[in-house]
Amino acid sequence: MKFRAIAQNGAARDSPGGMAATATTGALDEQPILLSTLPPSRGQKRLALAIVLLLLAAFCATVPFAAVPVGYIREFIPAYAAAMFVISSITSALLFVQFSVVHSRSLLAVSGGYLFSALITIPWALTFPDLFGAADMAGTTWGVITRIWRLVFPLSVIGYILLKDDEAKRAWPSPLLYFAILLSAAALFVAADLVTWLATGMRELTPSGLMFSVINRAQADWNALLLLLALFALALLWSRRRSVLDLWLMVVMCGLLIELCLIILVGRRYVVGWYAARVYFLVSSTLVLAVLLSETALLYARLARSVMAESREREARLMTMDVLSASIAHEMNQPLASIVTNADAAARWMGRPTPDLDEVKASLGQIRNSAYRARDLIVSIRAMVKRDDRNRTPLDLNDLVREVLTLTERELQRNRVSVKVELDEHLPLVNADQVQLQQVLVNLITNAIDAMAEKKWPRILRIESAVQEPGGVLISVADTGKGIDPQIVDRIFNPLFTTKSSGMGMGLAICRSIIEAHDGRLQVSAGVEGGAVFQFVLPATIAR
Amino acid sequence: MILAVATVTYLCCVQGFSPAENSPRLRPYVEDEQLQNAPIISIIDDDESMRCAIKSLVTSLGFGAYTFASAQKFLQSTHLDHTSCVITDLQMPGLNGIELQKSLLAQGRHIPIIFVTAFPEERLRARVMEAGALGFLSKPFESETLIKLIDKAIEAGRKT
Numbered sequence: 001m002k003f004r005a006i007a008q009n010g011a012a013r014d015s016p017g018g019m020a021a022t023a024t025t026g027a028l029d030e031q032p033i034l035l036s037t038l039p040p041s042r043g044q045k046r047l048a049l050a051i052v053l054l055l056l057a058a059f060c061a062t063v064p065f066a067a068v069p070v071g072y073i074r075e076f077i078p079a080y081a082a083a084m085f086v087i088s089s090i091t092s093a094l095l096f097v098q099f100s101v102v103h104s105r106s107l108l109a110v111s112g113g114y115l116f117s118a119l120i121t122i123p124w125a126l127t128f129p130d131l132f133g134a135a136d137m138a139g140t141t142w143g144v145i146t147r148i149w150r151l152v153f154p155l156s157v158i159g160y161i162l163l164k165d166d167e168a169k170r171a172w173p174s175p176l177l178y179f180a181i182l183l184s185a186a187a188l189f190v191a192a193d194l195v196t197w198l199a200t201g202m203r204e205l206t207p208s209g210l211m212f213s214v215i216n217r218a219q220a221d222w223n224a225l226l227l228l229l230a231l232f233a234l235a236l237l238w239s240r241r242r243s244v245l246d247l248w249l250m251v252v253m254c255g256l257l258i259e260l261c262l263i264i265l266v267g268r269r270y271v272v273g274w275y276a277a278r279v280y281f282l283v284s285s286t287l288v289l290a291v292l293l294s295e296t297a298l299l300y301a302r303l304a305r306s307v308m309a310e311s312r313e314r315e316a317r318l319m320t321m322d323v324l325s326a327s328i329a330h331e332m333n334q335p336l337a338s339i340v341t342n343a344d345a346a347a348r349w350m351g352r353p354t355p356d357l358d359e360v361k362a363s364l365g366q367i368r369n370s371a372y373r374a375r376d377l378i379v380s381i382r383a384m385v386k387r388d389d390r391n392r393t394p395l396d397l398n399d400l401v402r403e404v405l406t407l408t409e410r411e412l413q414r415n416r417v418s419v420k421v422e423l424d425e426h427l428p429l430v431n432a433d434q435v436q437l438q439q440v441l442v443n444l445i446t447n448a449i450d451a452m453a454e455k456k457w458p459r460i461l462r463i464e465s466a467v468q469e470p471g472g473v474l475i476s477v478a479d480t481g482k483g484i485d486p487q488i489v490d491r492i493f494n495p496l497f498t499t500k501s502s503g504m505g506m507g508l509a510i511c512r513s514i515i516e517a518h519d520g521r522l523q524v525s526a527g528v529e530g531g532a533v534f535q536f537v538l539p540a541t542i543a544r
Numbered sequence: 545m546i547l548a549v550a551t552v553t554y555l556c557c558v559q560g561f562s563p564a565e566n567s568p569r570l571r572p573y574v575e576d577e578q579l580q581n582a583p584i585i586s587i588i589d590d591d592e593s594m595r596c597a598i599k600s601l602v603t604s605l606g607f608g609a610y611t612f613a614s615a616q617k618f619l620q621s622t623h624l625d626h627t628s629c630v631i632t633d634l635q636m637p638g639l640n641g642i643e644l645q646k647s648l649l650a651q652g653r654h655i656p657i658i659f660v661t662a663f664p665e666e667r668l669r670a671r672v673m674e675a676g677a678l679g680f681l682s683k684p685f686e687s688e689t690l691i692k693l694i695d696k697a698i699e700a701g702r703k704t
Contacts, residue, residue: 326663333662334591337683341597344687348604356604363600370593 035295036098036107036245044295048247051287052254055280059258066266066273073275080278081125087285088118094292096181098245103177106163108184110249113156116188120149123196148195150226154233154256157249161236223264230257244295248288255284311410325507331377335370342366382513392518394429394541395437397473398465404441405463408449415449417459424466428540430473432518440511440522444477444534447507451481451532468537472520476535484524484532492524583628583698584608588618588644589660590636594683598631598660601687602694615639619647627655629678629697631690634661634668642668645675656697660685 040048095111127141234253237246259281266273346363349356405412405419412419445461452459460480468474484492493512508522515522520538527533585602587609589595595611602609607628612618615632616639630648634641641659648655656678661668664682672680679693 330662333683334594337660337662337685338591338593338597340684341594341601341687341690345597345600345604348601352604359600359604363597366593366596366600373593 034098034102035292035299036095036102036104036243038244038299039242040244040247044244044247047291048251051251051284055255055258055284058276058280059262062262062273062276063265066262066271066276068272070270070272070275072270076275076278077125077128080282081121083282084285085118085121087282087289088114088121091285091289091292092118094289094296095245100177100181104164106160108180109156109159109163110245112184112188113153113160115185116152116156116192117149119189119192120145120152120195123192124149127196144198145195147222147226150256150260151229154226154229154253157233157253158229158236160249161233161240161246164240164242223260227257227260227264230260245292248291252284252288255281255288258284325510328377328381328510332374335374335377338370339367339374342370381510382517391433391435392431393434395432395434396427397430397437397475397538398423398425398427400434400437400441401463401465401475404438404445407438408442408445411446411449412461415453415459417449417452417461420460420462422462422464424464427465427467427473428471430518430538431541432538433514436514437518440514440536441475441477443507443511447534448477448479448481448532451479451483454482467540471540472537473540474535474537476533478527478531478533480527480529480531483526483530486526489524493522582606582608583701584610584623584626585629585631585694586610586612586618586621586623586627588612588615588630588632588636588641590614590633594633594660598690601690602631605691605694607694615641615644615647619644624653628701629694630655630657631694632657632659634659634672635663642672642675645672645677649675656700658690658693658697660690 092111092114095107095114099107099111124142124145127145129142230253234250234257237250237253241247241250259277262273262277262280266277268274342363346360346367349359349363401421401423405421445463448461452461458480462476462478464474464476464478466474466476493508512522515536515538518538520536522534522536525533525535585607587595587598587602588611589598590613592613595613599609599611610621610623610627612621614636618624618630618632619639630644632641632644639647641657641661645657648657654676657672657676658679658681659672659677660681660683662683664680669680678697679689681689681693
């Protein structure tokens with residue numbers, strides 16, 4: 001039987017699809033697909049390696065000319081600072097957003113590091129000795145700020161790595177989350193100010209000669225410390241590398257290391273190495289930001305595609321009822337056509353001058369056979385609906401209602417139907433086939449949408465659940481459509497009866513057989529404020 | 545003669561149709577040897593009961609009728625040359641109705657085709673009508689509609 005095959009096919013397509021969809025959603029709930037959680041692909045690893053190698057090559061190429069003096073380029077420091085400010089701000093914003101999604105303190109640390117970098121560039125540029133006259137040729141303030149900047153950034157990365165592994169997976173309530181972001185931003189702002197104040201203050205408070213000697217004496221130590229710190233951060237990142245973000249942070253650290261090496265190597269300002277060092281770090285930061293942004297966009301596109309695929313899957317599931325109805329109608333029309341044609345033929349044979357009774361008899365036999373065939377078809381539909389007793393599980397109909405409302409959400413929105421749900425939270429469980437009841441509810445909701453499609457306003461779908469004594473659970477689906485003509489109210493559950501211009505008229509018939517197969521009943525009545533109310537009552541399992 | 549007139553009158557009363565409109569239906573029942581002269585209708589449907597029902601209706605009208613369970617069988621048969629009208633199902637295993645129409649046209653045979661289907665689709669209807677089908681009926685169809693289409697097919701056949 002063709003239609004049974006289609007029905008089974010539909011069911012088969014149903015369950016794995018449904019399960020797959022749940023599985024994906026489950027995975028999504030557990031771990032959002034983000035740059036900070038997603039492992040890097042091979043291509044990404046190769047790209048990162050290529051960038052690091054390029055930076056190294058550039059570094060090696062610069063070394064021979066590193067000490068060649070270039071002279072003071074007035075625009076360099078402001079331009080560099082502005083670029084660093086913008087890049088660091090955007091990167092930190094990107095990471096703060098990741099933090100707000102993943103709720104991981106490690107991300108807060110690294111985004112804080114970037115924000116600090118962004119903020120510190122302002123005093124860094126302003127205190128640059130040669131920018132506003134030669135007020136501070138020793139460069140103490142500027143030097144201190146530079147060092148603190150280079151100190152804080154690797155520290156934040158180290159903090160990120162260390163916090164990453166002992167993550168207590170907890171969901172921050174959103175007010176706390178935003179508070180944390182604001183607080184850290186404010187704290188960093190204050191910290192940057194403080195650093196600036198201290199750095200400038202130091203120069204005025206201490207005898208410049210002494211300070212100069214301290215800084216000078218510590219220069220080598222400072223450099224070693226910064227270099228070691230950056231190396232340590234890089235090593236840590238390498239040992240605990242997992243995500244796309246880890247990969248690109250490694251690239252940034254390489255950029256930083258190259259910058260430090262060049263600066264240590266040349267040891268003075270305004271030579272090729274000094275400029276090149278800044279440029280390399282800027283380039284690596286920019287590349288990383290570009291990559292992070294493009295990865296985010298690609299990730300978004302991939303997710304959007306999979307969400308689309310999932311919703312198509314859902315729509316296909318909703319279609320099952322239509323497909324089933326269509327195939328039933330097709331199978332039903334075959335014997336019906338045979339009956340009608342045979343009856344007409346028989347009438348003609350009878351109406352001949354000499355009635356051909358043999359032909360009449362043959363036609364009547366055919367009519368009888370076709371009628372039996374139609375009966376068998378109906379028996380098999382009922383059997384199909386009844387068959388799956390084993391799929392019955394204790395169900396909370398409230399959950400079912402919520403689930404179906406999510407499934408039909410788009411359809412409801414598209415038709416601008418507002419949904420009012422009143423669920424009795426103390427509903428006993430019902431032993432039922434989830435997919436079948438889902439189909440019933442989807443069908444009732446679709447009918448309600450269709451009924452309200454012609455009406456202007458208001459379009460309200462009201463779904464209620466209630467305890468129906470004795471021992472029953474009632475679900476009602478009410479619409480504000482044009483209601484059901486009392487003359488046809490007795491026929492609407494009949495197979496092939498339809499008032500729709502497009503429709504097979506099998507939906508309600510199948511709904512009723514499903515509900516009756518569950519020892520329940522499906523009824524329709526007129527709504528209080530017009531429209532139709534479909535209600536079904538199912539027997540409850542033993543009260544929980 | 546009197547009998548014939550009486551029959552005509554009776555049929556018209558019963559069916560409520562004027563004689564002019566129904567002339568082919570009033571053709572007397574033909575025995576096998578006469579069948580050769582009566583227009584032949586070929587009926588193709590994979591559903592046996594439907595096939596027999598249409599055959600019964602068609603022969604009650606006085607036409608000759610051949611039935612085929614598939615389009616291939618019809619195309620291979622010797623009745624192809626003297627078929628005045630084809631009544632065919634649309635969805636059939638093997639060659640479907642549309643392919644049958646195509647294949648007949650490819651052979652240069654412009655036999656009037658009436659499609660009957662339990663799965664009417666506007667797209668398919670438009671397609672077969674475009675290709676020159678005589679009619680497109682959805683099952684269950686009114687016998688009168690089919691009869692009118694057959695009459696039209698026979699009329700068209702006479703003219704050419």
